[in-house]
Amino acid sequence: MEDLLVRNAGKADAAQMGAAITAADLQKSLRRPRSLFSFMMSLLTTGLTLVALVPLFSVVYMLVVKGMHRLSLSVFTSLPPAAMEEGGGFGNALAGTLIMVGIAAAISVPIGILAAVFLAEVGPQTKLAQLVRFSAKILSGFPSVLAGVFAYGAVVLLTGGFSALAGGVALSLLMLPTVILTAEESIRMVPARIREAAIGMGTTPTQCIWHVLLPTAMPGILTGVMLAVARAAGETAPLLFTALFSNYWPVHDGRPALMQPTASLAVLIYNFSSTPFENQVEMAWAAALVLVFLVLAINLIGQSLSSRSVD
């Protein structure tokens, strides 16, 4: 009782226990210290959130200002300009990026999903699973330049030259852990009752995984794949050792060629941004804008896939 009195003593508007409550007691008021504190904290979090948006928006703003005016249909169809040349584009670099990311996905997605099936369903508690999970986590923080060094040793030296294939292998190393870990998580997230329903229907373990678990987990798996693709598309370092660069289209005798040096947007930006030639620098800005939009588009696709997922 004494306690109560002490607590109420300081409050001018405090309703005494049992006393009638007036309308003013229930109204919002910033004059109460706790309301004021709460309001200030909301303001602070909103402010800091806006600060976090500054880098992203300033980069995009910069890219739009510097790159937009060089963007036209012709940059997608032309080859990069030489040193003193006017005009030009980066059609071959965009094609190269798409090809190498495609190769990387073709390698990492099947391996990653099958590994995830093992981790989530076949032998989740085995030593092998623990080892793979540990390695995938280490690999996901792997410096990307080392993926390039690995692919240099494993593909470039073996095949005797820089190539889109080597670039794709390097990027696949960066994608693999993301695909494995997100796919494992997605398969695990399939509710136990769905698994029970399948097994209760008399599915073999393989049928359960193939017909029920993977389709149910697919939106989550695809989201992971998209995140991995978006990361790989923007990587520069692993491509410097593997695909190098090329001023020409990735074709040979009229057919797509994977075994020759290949241009990519990221390496084009890296090369051109440090040249003294204005045309090339502007091309780098435009290419950066396209790359950012590409990554953004892939991320948005990934998000729309995950929002389509079912409970």
Added chain:
Amino acid sequence: MIDTAPQAQVIMKTADNNAVIDCDISEIYYGNFKAVRDTRIPIQKGTITAFIGPSGCGKSTVLRSLNRMNDLVRGFRLNGHVHFQGQDIYHHNVDPVAIRRHIGMVFQQPNPFAMSIYRNVAFGLRLNGFHGDRNQKVEEALRGAALWDEVKDKLHKSALALSGGQQQRLCIARAIVTSPTVLLMDEPCSALDPIATRKIEELMIELKKRFTIAIVTHNLHQAQRVADKTGFLYVDTTQGGRTGYLVEFGDTQQIFNSPREAHTIQYISGEFG
């Protein structure tokens, strides 16, 4: 009167031997935990057999051991045997997948797959490599589950858009499309409202013409309304753990109107549980 009584006894006994499922469990363990002991329940063809009892008495465990769903639980071990049409389903030569195709199951939570209504029902057909007229089979199953009229115009819409009661009837359709011999139902109405529950109960009475049904239920009235035979399980705490066992098994009428065991009497009259 004196003459007919032993005769009835004899008929009962032969019928027991002809049970579709003769469940004779000595012990079920999960690891070191003894979950169930001494439970013998013969399930007769074309009847509904209900398992009732307080929470934790092992009635779901017993039901799930009838189609080897418990194999999924780590450390599960069964002493005794479960005969399905004369074959011990726990014999090491028996494939649990094959058992589950003959003994279907409907679960407590409606659990349709995240696919269309049609594909949910056709799932079992696909598993079994059925190449006949799938549309006809699906329609038959949906009619059998009293759901056809409600979904015939949206067969290719997601099953998850259905109400809880509809989803549960869809799960029943999914289970019966492959014509299993037995249908196990693990508290199929506990997640549903009374109207949906009543529909499922009517459906069960209809289904027992074609299938043998075993149902676990918390709802004593439900057991009285639908079941031909009832088994009452109770928890034995005298040996340290909480071990479920069969107290009494018989005709539903007898269990509810003239139970023999003290525990049954208390439970039926609502003194505990």
